[in-house]
Amino acid sequence: MRSGFIGIIGRPNVGKSTLMNSMLGEKIAITSAKPQTTLNRITGIYTDMEYDGGEGIQMIFLDTPGIHKPHNKLGAAINETAVNTLDGVDVILLIVDGTLDFGRGDEAVIKLMQETDCPRLLAINKTDMISPETYLELYKRYEETGLFDDIYGISALKGDNVRMLRDKLTEYMPEGPMYYPEDIATNHPERFIVSEIIREKLMHYLKDEVPHGVFVEIEYFNEPEEEGGITEIGAVIYCEKKSHKGIIIGKNGNKLKGVGKAARKDIEALVGGKVYLSLWVKVKENWRDSERTIRSWGYKDDH
Numbered sequence: 081m082r083s084g085f086i087g088i089i090g091r092p093n094v095g096k097s098t099l100m101n102s103m104l105g106e107k108i109a110i111t112s113a114k115p116q117t118t119l120n121r122i123t124g125i126y127t128d129m130e131y132d133g134g135e136g137i138q139m140i141f142l143d144t145p146g147i148h149k150p151h152n153k154l155g156a157a158i159n160e161t162a163v164n165t166l167d168g169v170d171v172i173l174l175i176v177d178g179t180l181d182f183g184r185g186d187e188a189v190i191k192l193m194q195e196t197d198c199p200r201l202l203a204i205n206k207t208d209m210i211s212p213e214t215y216l217e218l219y220k221r222y223e224e225t226g227l228f229d230d231i232y233g234i235s236a237l238k239g240d241n242v243r244m245l246r247d248k249l250t251e252y253m254p255e256g257p258m259y260y261p262e263d264i265a266t267n268h269p270e271r272f273i274v275s276e277i278i279r280e281k282l283m284h285y286l287k288d289e290v291p292h293g294v295f296v297e298i299e300y301f302n303e304p305e306e307e308g309g310i311t312e313i314g315a316v317i318y319c320e321k322k323s324h325k326g327i328i329i330g331k332n333g334n335k336l337k338g339v340g341k342a343a344r345k346d347i348e349a350l351v352g353g354k355v356y357l358s359l360w361v362k363v364k365e366n367w368r369d370s371e372r373t374i375r376s377w378g379y380k381d382d383h
Contacts, residue, residue, distance in 0.1 A: 083256035084170035
């Protein structure tokens with residue numbers, strides 16, 4: 081059997097989570113039009129037991145937070161999580177947004193990759209939104225670095241060339257064990273995925289200044305005792321300011337109700353049954369600059 085680890089890196093909002101979901105054929109990482117959606121390293125597991133005449137393959141994708149210039153301790157911890165992913169993987173897959181000009185942020189990521197010695201692949205995303213000339217110009221810019229074993233143009237959202245890229249990644253997988261059961265797509269517990277689903281809905285519903293100061297903590301997760309019963313979930317949404325609490329709740333609680341309704345739909349698909357979801361909003365001022373809070377909520381990478 082072949083198995084290995086693939087580190088997905090890139091700047092914020094380039095489509096890393098969308099690509100991983102597309103690779104796996106199911107949604108395990110949240111996506112949003114807002115940058116810095118992914119705060120933790122998300123593990124996605126692709127297993128094909130029919131690969132190579134039944135020899136089998138398992139690829140473990142590590143979807144990392146976007147590498148950026150940090151403005152608080154949370155941002156620094158997020159960067160650390162992304163950079164640490166470069167150690168110990170079999171392949172690094174860099175995702176860039178083809179609609180954006182090459183800038184200082186891209187130069188910083190290139191410098192990080194120069195310090196690695198494993199195979200490196202590049203995926204230029206959102207090619208469905210750019211001209212062939214723009215793609216070729218960006219292709220040449222990255223090819224000239226001499227860093228990449230292969231370069232692909234893809235659309236993670238539409239699935240263009242995603243399967244081709246996944247097939248190419250299989251060629252870099254060494255012989256190894258099956259790390260996870262073949263029927264799971266992530267090693268994260270349901271509680272974590274539920275908290276991420278709620279945070280995704282908050283991203284869609286809230287104003288730009290609020291989402292990055294929001295953290296979701298699951299208070300309880302009670303599975304039904306009988307088949308066909310209701311799963312009861314309670315979650316606390318923490319924000320940094322009292323004014324943000326009002327924005328999250330909305331007039332007559334309408335915004336929070338909208339978040340809850342949208343989240344419950346996805347959570348029911350996850351657990352395969354009815355869900356009763358309760359949401360509360362609490363203020364924890366300046367938590368993104370609290371080392372203790374960042375560590376206790378799992379954002380600090382102790383790799």
